[in-house]
Amino acid sequence: xxxxxxxxxxxxxxxxxxxxxxxxxxxxxxxxxxxxxxxxxxxxxxxxxxxxxxxxxxxxxxxxxxxxxxxxxxxxxxxxxxxxxxxxxxxxxxxxxxxxxxxxxxxxxxxxxxxxxxxxxxxxxxxxxxxxxxxxxxxxxxxxxxxxxxxxxxxxxxxxxxxx
Numbered sequence: 299x300x301x302x303x304x305x306x307x308x309x310x311x312x313x314x315x316x317x318x319x320x321x322x323x324x325x326x327x328x329x330x331x332x333x334x335x336x337x338x339x340x341x342x343x344x345x346x347x348x349x350x351x352x353x354x355x356x357x358x359x360x361x362x363x364x365x366x367x368x369x370x371x372x373x374x375x376x377x378x379x380x381x382x383x384x385x386x387x388x389x390x391x392x393x394x395x396x397x398x399x400x401x402x403x404x405x406x407x408x409x410x411x412x413x414x415x416x417x418x419x420x421x422x423x424x425x426x427x428x429x430x431x432x433x434x435x436x437x438x439x440x441x442x443x444x445x446x447x448x449x450x451x452x453x454x455x456x457x458x459x460x461x462x
Contacts, residue, residue: 299424301397302436304417306443310454311410314377317454318384318404322346324353324369329453330446335359347374347386359394359438367393382406396420409457413450415443 310317320326324343331337340354351371358364368391377384383405390398397420405412421428421435 299420299428301418301420302428302432304415304419304436304439304443306415306447308413308447308450309407309410309457310413310450311457312454314382314384314404314406314411317411317413317450318377320453321386321402321404324355327355330449331357332442332445334361335442336364347371349374352391353388365394369393369398377404377406394422396422407457410454 323346325339327339327343328337336358338356340356342351342353343355345351345353349371353369353371355367355369356364357367369388370391372387372389374386375384383403385401385403387399387401389400397418399418401414401416403412403414403416405414417439419435419439421431423430
């Protein structure tokens, strides 16, 4: 079955280095996740990102249900060079998805930084899982990205020249 793909872009007024620094520990996910999901960051959450870092996370997507995740940072490319772009990629080792591959990219733009998230995921149970929960999961992830966009705008501001 074809994986689901979501892409999100947000321009903020802070420089790439400042936004990159904020994303260097998983503990900051707490401020970027809706409070009703009651995210908890466990082992590895306060360690700076590096390839091979495993982070334990638990979240409550609906009241009364808590699910655990184990993610691993696969690649880390800090902002460098003439373009100053940086990115990192995490995957789920265990958790609610049969596949989770999330690339976080940080690009310099006039007046700030463009933050790009590209997520590829598959639900468990193939087509049945997609039929039963596909729309709900997609809306939930889109809602999470929208919440993160608002929080990032609060933390880093919006560029005065508008979004790209």
